Amino acid sequence: MQRIEMKAVFGLILIAVLMRLVPHPPNFAPITSIALFSGIHFANKRLAILIPLCAMLLSDLFIGLHELIPVIYLSFLLISVMSFYLKSLSIAAVLLGSTLFFIVSNLGVWYFYYPHSWAGLMSCFVLALPFFASALAGDLFYAAALQFSFKKISRISFSI
Secondary structure, three states, X not given: OOHHHHHHHHHHHHHHHHHHXXXXXXXXOOHHHHHHHHHHHXXXXXXXXXXXXXXXXXXXXXXXXXXXXXXXXXXXXXXXHXXXXXXXXXXXXXXXXXXXXXXXXHHHHHHHHOOOOHHHHHHHHHHHHHHHHHHHHHHHHHHHHHHHHHHHHHHHHHHO
């Protein structure tokens, strides 16, 4: 792995961990954007999968471990794999990633915490809508920040 790619990996993990540890609105975090960005821009796809999962694990060690970890991590794994097939970190890609996280994570919440009925499923998803709005806002913000930073750094790197 090239030195600049290694710095990018550690930088992304550090940003993700720090952003999850500082006070923030619920679900307003960079993990989905980092999973998308890594999958799109990194040639090493195993590394692209590990970046968001490592960031989650490191920050979860401080925040606390919980029974939904397998479901949450699975959602980021799926987002990373999905991103391998995307051409760019577009608004559509972010919407797709955010929606995938919303569906997978809330199926886990429903399974563990709600009655296993249609009413329980609907209640779970309706009550999660404010969290989806916050997650989508965070995903769009962090995706834009990552893409902007990447373009700026690429211009500087190529001009040197």
